[in-house]
Amino acid sequence: MDNESGPRNERKRGSGVKVVYDILRDEILHLELPPGSPIDEVQLSERFGMSRTPIREALVRLAGEGLIDTLPNRSTMVSQIDFLNMHSYFDALVLMYRVTTQLAAQYHRPEDLLIVRARQAEFADAVEAQDALAMISTNAALHLAIAEAGRNPYFTALFSRLLNEGRRILRLYYQSYEDRLPRRFVDEHDEIIAAVEARDSALSERLAREHAEQIVSQVQKLLVREGRLDIRL
Amino acid sequence: MDNESGPRNERKRGSGVKVVYDILRDEILHLELPPGSPIDEVQLSERFGMSRTPIREALVRLAGEGLIDTLPNRSTMVSQIDFLNMHSYFDALVLMYRVTTQLAAQYHRPEDLLIVRARQAEFADAVEAQDALAMISTNAALHLAIAEAGRNPYFTALFSRLLNEGRRILRLYYQSYEDRLPRRFVDEHDEIIAAVEARDSALSERLAREHAEQIVSQVQKLLVREGRLDIRL
DNA sequence: TGAATATTTCTTGTCGACAAAATAAATACA
DNA sequence: TGTATTTATTTTGTCGACAAGAAATATTCA
Numbered sequence: 168m169d170n171e172s173g174p175r176n177e178r179k180r181g182s183g184v185k186v187v188y189d190i191l192r193d194e195i196l197h198l199e200l201p202p203g204s205p206i207d208e209v210q211l212s213e214r215f216g217m218s219r220t221p222i223r224e225a226l227v228r229l230a231g232e233g234l235i236d237t238l239p240n241r242s243t244m245v246s247q248i249d250f251l252n253m254h255s256y257f258d259a260l261v262l263m264y265r266v267t268t269q270l271a272a273q274y275h276r277p278e279d280l281l282i283v284r285a286r287q288a289e290f291a292d293a294v295e296a297q298d299a300l301a302m303i304s305t306n307a308a309l310h311l312a313i314a315e316a317g318r319n320p321y322f323t324a325l326f327s328r329l330l331n332e333g334r335r336i337l338r339l340y341y342q343s344y345e346d347r348l349p350r351r352f353v354d355e356h357d358e359i360i361a362a363v364e365a366r367d368s369a370l371s372e373r374l375a376r377e378h379a380e381q382i383v384s385q386v387q388k389l390l391v392r393e394g395r396l397d398i399r400l
Numbered sequence: 401m402d403n404e405s406g407p408r409n410e411r412k413r414g415s416g417v418k419v420v421y422d423i424l425r426d427e428i429l430h431l432e433l434p435p436g437s438p439i440d441e442v443q444l445s446e447r448f449g450m451s452r453t454p455i456r457e458a459l460v461r462l463a464g465e466g467l468i469d470t471l472p473n474r475s476t477m478v479s480q481i482d483f484l485n486m487h488s489y490f491d492a493l494v495l496m497y498r499v500t501t502q503l504a505a506q507y508h509r510p511e512d513l514l515i516v517r518a519r520q521a522e523f524a525d526a527v528e529a530q531d532a533l534a535m536i537s538t539n540a541a542l543h544l545a546i547a548e549a550g551r552n553p554y555f556t557a558l559f560s561r562l563l564n565e566g567r568r569i570l571r572l573y574y575q576s577y578e579d580r581l582p583r584r585f586v587d588e589h590d591e592i593i594a595a596v597e598a599r600d601s602a603l604s605e606r607l608a609r610e611h612a613e614q615i616v617s618q619v620q621k622l623l624v625r626e627g628r629l630d631i632r633l
Numbered sequence: 634t635g636a637a638t639a640t641t642t643c644t645t646g647t648c649g650a651c652a653a654a655a656t657a658a659a660t661a662c663a
Numbered sequence: 664t665g666t667a668t669t670t671a672t673t674t675t676g677t678c679g680a681c682a683a684g685a686a687a688t689a690t691t692c693a
Contacts, residue, residue: 180646180683181472184460209674218648220453223676224460227417231464239414240654240675252553258503259554266495320485321492325558413653414676442644451678456646473645473684 183221187211188228195234195245196331197300198338206235206243232328248336253390256332261379263326264310268359268375270317272368279316283360286312291353299341307334309356313363333386340389355381416454420444421461428467428478429564430533431571439468439476465561481569486623489565494612496559497543501592501608503550505601512549516593519545524586532574540567542589546596566619573622588614 178186191211194200206226212219226243229235237243249256271279286309293301307330314323355378362370411419424444427433439459445452459476462468470476482489504512519542526534540563547556588611595603 183647185472207674218646219675220647220649224457224646227457227460228464231461239418242655242674255552255554258552262499270491319488319491321488321558321562325554329554416677440644451676452645453677453679457676475644475685 178217183215183217184224184228187215187217187222187225190215191225191229192232192234195229196304196334196338198335200245202245202247202335202339204245206245208243232331234331248332248339250390253387256329257383257386259325260329260333261376261383263314263322263329264375264379264382265372267310267314267317267319267322267326268363269368269372270319270322271313272363272366272371274318275316275363275366279312280360280364283309283312283316283363287353287356287360290356294350294353300338303334303337303341306352307331313359316363333382336386337389352378352381411450416448416450417457417461420448420450420455420458423448424458424462425465425467428462429537429567429571431568433478435478435480435568435572437478439478441476465564467564481565481572483623486620489562490616490619492558493562493566494609494616496547496555496562497608497612497615498605500543500547500550500552500555500559501596502601502605503552503555504546505596505599505604507551508549508596508599512545513593513597516542516545516549516596520586520589520593523589527583527586533571536567536570536574539585540564546592549596566615569619570622585611585614 191200191206200206208219208222208226211222215222226235226237230237230243234246235243236246275283286305290302290305290309293305311323311327311330314326317323355374359371359374359378362374424433424439433439441452441455441459444455448455459468459470463470463476467479468476469479508516519538523535523538523542526538544556544560544563547559550556588607592604592607592611595607
């Protein structure tokens with residue numbers, strides 16, 4: 168909430184939309200702009216030191232990615248998480264974990280694995296540091312790197328969107344609870360990476376599915392773990 | 401190329417962006433704006449009788465859907481079809497045919513089937529009329545209706561994008577060749593619809609996969625069916 | 634005559650202003 | 664005091680203008 172781009176004369180022409188998009192996107196994903204937050208163009212214009220036009224264009228872009236909801240002549244707001252349809256989300260997420268990991272086993276290149284391993288190291292550091300928020304984002308970054316190694320832009324784009332959504336969901340919960348972060352996930356990632364590297368498609372897909380189902384299971388536990396009001400009647 | 405929205409005083413405020421988006425989107429999908437066509441904001445502004453601002457917002461939206469390519473300070477153009485990566489496209493297409501059809505078998509409602517049947521009737525009419533262009537669009541509409549009956553917005557969105565891309569690809573070819581349209585596809589659609597209606601997930605998925613593979617196979621034939629220059633050397 | 638440079642023109646990105654639509658606040662009435 | 668109406672304010676959609684960047688054209692030079 169502090170990376171304003173500065174006045175016009177310090178920005179390269181043509182970069183306005185992207186700067187605003189990048190910053191707002193990150194703020195939405197980090198829940199600095201939580202679901203349901205109103206988005207006010209005039210305030211953003213003041214904040215970023217630019218006219219409303221590039222702000223609006225960035226908002227169109229964010230809307231296209233489902234991160235904000237807009238209707239004509241109405242206030243824009245940060246999109247809500249559709250908890251009523253989590254099963255759709257989980258179906259799509261698990262399938263994308265499987266498909267992208269299998270494709271990575273088939274199509275990865277050496278430079279891909281360098282990136283994947285770097286992301287895994289970051290993830291392991293976050294788990295070691297018991298830093299839940301870092302874990303959430305480094306997990307997404309790792310799996311996105313695997314997806315990119317699979318080289319199917321359609322799946323990568325969908326998976327990216329799902330991972331982003333997952334980041335928002337998880338952040339809602341890890342902000343409120345102090346869970347021990349399971350070291351097991353680091354080991355699972357290592358196994359997946361090894362299977363990918365070995366180009367073992369079937370094993371990659373199987374490990375990815377198990378891993379994804381673990382994650383879904385954990386999210387589901389989070390979703391139902393709302394303590395019941397304990398009042399004697 | 402004729403549905404301009406008229407001057408400002410005949411349009412409802414707030415509808416500008418959508419009107420331009422809808423018209424340009426259709427023109428891209430119908431190849432009236434073929435791949436690689438330049439997009440000129442000033443001309444569009446004159447054509448639609450509105451300022452460039454809503455035009456640009458519509459273009460941001462189209463870019464987000466991969467229908468146009470934009471870079472800062474450069475001319476926008478209609479996105480090319482990436483023929484070098486058709487295998488990625490086919491992988492995604494087949495998987496989406498399977499997934500959405502299976503989900504339709506699981507989650508469809510009576511009103512969904514009414515729509516699906518109406519789209520199939522339109523498809524059958526197009527085949528009967530040997531109207532290739534109508535067949536291309538009604539086929540996409542039918543499968544999108546099936547996907548919507550499956551009720552997973554993530555898959556539906558990806559499939560919609562893939563079907564749109566397929567429309568552009570097929571139009572490139574059917575504009576140039578006069579093929580007999582196979583009646584077989586009508587029958588296959590009927591079988592798929594019956595399996596969906598019967599809630600037979602496994603059969604639905606199998607039929608969808610076979611159907612998709614037929615379509616892929618046909619597209620592949622189109623792609624390689626460029627006559628070789630027949631000159632004696 | 635082809636290449637390099639300068640100039641002109643065109644297109645894109647952004648600006649601030651205007652006004653329609655929505656929202657909030659104030660006023661009137663029962 | 665609660666409801667309906669009116670007024671004021673805020674926000675959004677669009678406008679046309681300005682200027683930076685890119686492309687096209689003209690000019691110069693070897």
